[in-house]
Amino acid sequence: MSGARQASPSVLSVRDLSVTFRHETGETRAVAGVSFTVGAGETLAIVGESGSGKSVTALGILGLLPRSADVAVGGSARLGEEELVGASERSLRQVRGNRIAMIFQEPMTALNPLHRVERQIAETLALHRGLEGAAAAARIDALLREVALVDAEGSTARIRRSFPHELSGGQRQRAMIAMALANEPEILIADEPTTALDVTVQEEILGLLARIRRERGMALILITHDLAIVRRTADRVVVMRRGEMMETGSADEIFRAPRNDYTRMLIASRPRGLPDPVPAGAAPLLTVRDLAVRYPVKGGLLRRVVSHVEAAVGVNFTLRPGETLGLVGESGSGKSSVAAALVRLTTAEGVVDFAGTDLAKLDQKRLRPLRNRFQIVFQDPFGALSPRMTVGDIVAEGLDVHAPIADRAARRDRIGAALAEVGLDAAMQDRFPHEFSGGQRQRIAIARALILEPELIVLDEPTSALDVSIQAQIVELLRGLQRRRQLAYVLISHDLAVVRALAHKLIVLRQGRVMEQGEAASVMASPETDYTRALIRAAFPDGLS
Structure with missing residues (x-):
């Protein structure tokens, strides 16, 4: 403040x-x-959800x-x-x-x-x-x-x-x-x-x-939904909900003794807690050795490859069922390139051993039968869902490719079960994406990934487009799904509060290089590099708590 x-x-x-x-x-x-x-020289924050x-x-x-x-x-x-x-x-x-x-x-x-x-x-x-x-x-x-x-x-x-x-x-x-x-x-x-x-x-x-x-x-006048920013920058705060002012006061008053239930809910909504322990003795599901992603740079009249941009180099880790690996770093650090390479959305060098099969050596024909075992959830739930398809058809998209169900009633039941698992009503499958909130659309995207019963899900900034209260709900949903299904997650995020709540292991990337990696709790508590310390200080200005 x-x-x-x-x-x-x-x-x-x-x-x-x-x-x-x-x-x-x-x-x-x-x-x-x-x-x-x-007043002159004063910072007033107007806060509230979308x-x-x-x-x-x-x-x-x-x-x-x-x-x-x-x-x-x-x-x-x-x-x-x-x-x-x-x-x-x-x-x-x-x-x-x-x-x-x-x-x-x-x-x-x-x-x-x-x-x-x-x-x-x-x-x-x-x-x-x-x-x-x-x-x-x-x-x-x-x-x-x-x-x-x-x-x-x-x-x-x-x-x-x-x-x-x-x-x-x-x-x-x-x-x-x-x-x-x-x-x-x-x-x-x-x-x-x-x-x-x-x-x-x-x-x-x-x-x-x-x-x-x-x-x-x-x-x-600072308009934001990020209460961490408000707490350290604002002199006074106006809290809004559905067009109405819930309460106003000094930042110290609002955070120390909020009078309104909605304000208390917002303050308590930051993702908290730590992930569940990984089951003892679990064998690795994914083993990555010397992963490198290089993009060609073309030049000259014939547009030949003249050099390469190294998006990521020397990435190594193992991931077990029920375990989450967090990939963090600034834009351009190589996080998304690594994630895309893991599920073969881009080519890469090195070993990507998924349940005993090196995905990096498979052509598309041999890779396709395995794709139902690993899925991806994207950052923007609205952009990732086709506006021309019903929710039911969106959720069943992968199912229709990998395990089609001829019986219409059985197909609807399978879609309804996937929606119910992410906290949505099965009857919603006949509606379209624009009829849902941002948090509901992200749940639909997660249901689309889950319906194929994968073992690994890549989560690419799954909460960054959501309000803080919805972020907390999605974090709890992902924790519960991991607990019930023993899912392995690769989590990409710039929000270290979300990473801390979900990740067991952490890799810090900068300009394609691994700056630091290890158990998430240890890296966050005792970072070894100035870069990691800067990331953690920016995310937790008041310290880890």
């Missing part, structure tokens, strides 16, 4: 804010009766809700002496990007992919401050330096000339922050600014925002 400070004059005062969407069948109240103030109205609140204040929708915004939002609710579009244009700036969750979609970074910042300066030419160039250089976007020689030239796709996720977010700061706003609204980032990059972005707020005396 950023620490208590003396009350500062209110910069923004919101009273009884409401947002209503009108449609043919009636009205939907997305936000109802939200009130708060934020659909709680956090982002709609911010967009309603700024008049940025979709023009295609019939929207009514009520109540009051006063920026100093200026009323924003009901203000003309012309007045709001003077406020947006000038007095109040906003940065969004996914900078890759918020930045224009066709324009270089310097041009996107220059447009903001020209629109609001009339700066062009040398004055604009000097301002852009100063902004990029303020957000630490410089190369090893201390120059901003490469970043200025880069397109968004040429930058890393953290660099793109810093570029968004530079754009937001260009006109020296009184308030910066950060909407889930770290969700898509690795834990160490998250820590850097949060530190950057805190420093800028402190140095500029700027108010910061």
Whole structure:
């Protein structure tokens, strides 16, 4: 937490804010009766699960809700002496990007992919401050330096000339922050600014925002569902649920003595506990020796292979039934490449011995009969499920290939049993993915993997797209399935709280190399490398508890 400070004059005062969407069948109240103030130099966090109205609140204040929708915004939002609710579009244009700036969750979609970074910042300066030419160039250089976007020689030239796709996720977010700061706003609204980032990059972005707020005396409104971030950065907190404000107070009050049951549930929802012990004497199911994944780089007129990128090198481990191996590291560390190689979704060198068979030596024809014994669950449950298929057909997709059931009733019973095992109603199999929440869609994806009764499941960031309370539910579900079926898991995650709750063993990867590995509890309690210590410190700033 950023620490208590003396009350500062209110910069923004919101009273009884409401947002209503009108449609043919009636009205939907997305936000109802939200009130708060934020002062200069203060950080206010608005927290809640998906659909709680956090982002709609911010967009309603700024008049940025979709023009295609019939929207009514009520109540009051006063920026100093200026009323924003009901203000003309012309007045709001003077406020947006000038007095109040906003940065969004996914900078890759918020930045224009066709324009270089310097041009996107220059447009903001020209629109609001009339700066062009040398004055604009000097301002852009100063902004990029303020957000630490410089190369090893201390120059901003490469970043200025880069397109968004040429930058890393953290660099793109810093570029968004530079754009937001260009006109020296009184308030910066950060909407889930770290969700898509690795834990160490998250820590850097949060530190950057805190420093800028402190140095500029700027108010910061942080919209997030991550209570760990709120606890260490916010001065005051607004907790929202289904468009309503559950409670508000200082961060210390909210975390020390929450008054609302919903707030208590959110605080208690972080994945906790440790995995069940592995049965004694279990023989290895998977043995990996000297695994290496190399991607060819082609060049020249004939596009011949001129070199290789080493995505992962020298990976060794064994995995027993009922055991979980956690693969952790920043983006580009090789986690997903290793996982893809294990289930032969990419080619690799070395030995991948699955129950006595070296998968690396099998052609696709001989590999296919074994595929029902190992399955994969992906990060984005919505993207992994076909929107054109019913849930029943999605769950039975692998079954229809590997063990088709001709009897229609028996097939439905098998699908229903798989759904029931992940906590869903068997009757849901006739519905489509868009009719389910994110947590329900992830359960469907797990049911699709389970129906083939595999021995090994690769879990590729299975909770990162979910709210914190749903994350805890999925962790408990995976623990229970492992206990009942003695499943082996390979878990890829940047969330070390999830890894700690599920993993028996841990491999820490960086730039394709194994930095450290061993029993998960030992590695987390006594990391041997600075890199691992940085990952753990970023994930558990208050220490392991």
